[in-house]
Amino acid sequence: MTIWTIICAIIMFCILVLVHEGGHFIAAKSVGVKVNEFAVGMGPVLLKKVRGETQYSLRLFPIGGFCAMEGEDDQSEDERSFGKRPLWAKAIIIVAGSFMNLVLAVIVMAGIILYLGIPTTSISGFSDVSPAEAAGIHTGDKIVSIQQQEVKSWTDITEAISAVQGETVTIGVDRQGQQLNFTMDLTQEEDTGRKIIGILPDVSRNPFTALIKGAEATKLLAVQMVEVIGQLVSGDVSTKELTGPIGITKAVSDSVKYGYVYVANLAALISLNLAIVNMLPFPALDGGRLLFLIIRKVTGRAITDDMEAKVHFIGIMLLFALMIYVTWQDIGRFILN
Incomplete structure (x- = not known):
């Protein structure tokens, strides 16, 4: 000390x-x-x-x-x-x-x-390996559903992806008012082994x-x-x-x-x-x-x-x-x- x-x-x-x-x-x-x-x-x-x-x-x-x-x-x-x-x-x-x-x-x-910052459901970027980006998801897209189940927070997103059974997942996004669905492979985080799709959240700084x-x-x-x-x-x-x-x-x-x-x-x-x-x-x-x-x-x-x-x-x-x-x-x- x-x-x-x-x-x-x-x-x-x-x-x-x-x-x-x-x-x-x-x-x-x-x-x-x-x-x-x-x-x-x-x-x-x-x-x-x-x-x-x-x-x-x-x-x-x-x-x-x-x-x-x-x-x-x-x-x-x-x-x-x-x-x-x-x-x-x-x-x-x-x-x-x-x-x-x-x-x-x-x-x-x-x-x-x-x-x-508080993570939101909007996407600010992608990790180096990103099935989401490869599938066609863009920065600024807002995730609204996973496997046809509505999500309202970043925690909902991570928990839903971790709970997916199988090797693929379907993500629903809102892109400037247009509802789109993308199906992609899941990958694993190197350190933890948890399932991910390689997205980074936008953050809110509301006091x-x-x-x-x-x-x-x-x-x-x-x-x-x-x-x-x-x-x-x-x-x-x-x-x-x-x-x-x-x-x-x-x-x-x-x-x-x-x-x-x-x-x-x-x-x-x-x-x-x-x-x-x-x-x-x-x-x-x-x-x-x-x-x-x-x-x-x-x-x-x-x-x-x-x-x-x-x-x-x-x-x-x-x-x-x-x-x-x-x-x-x-x-x-x-x-x-």
């Missing part, structure tokens, strides 16, 4: 933390909660500036950040303290951090899709469509992440598969080698991971704080601020222990080997 890779990893992590804590900050301000400090990083203060009632600071260790609200972890008589807000306002503040990470993941995924596709891709990734978390809880996936800051830096290093699209994709994955993990109902995490809000609303004064603070402190210690564990694993996997 180079210095540049480490710098990229630090910048990425700081941006993700800034977005997360920025969500808490914006939500807190919007419901009238006083914010004492908004910090990126942990440990000693490197830079600070006070604007209004809030101190904005950059701290030494790029391993997190925080939005320190009045009365969040202790009693405060200030009418603008976190503790004085109604349940709905507290819930919005708590959820806002993960929500912003989720929004960032969708936007980054949409940006990647917009940059790469609205890209946003929808970005949301769909993020939803699919979120489902997969939740499944993995469930497998970790059930023991089907070992904790040895977990990784920490060193592993993330190694992933950034690998992504940089392939280009910034891969770096952006990794950033979206990590942002989504932060959104999901932070909402787990575990002490010290946002999900744990939200759970305590609900429990205390139901039980009244059965749980005091001091009791909740102690539970969250235990949660923080357990999270630190987990971080030490995964970091030690990362050292063994990526540094000592």
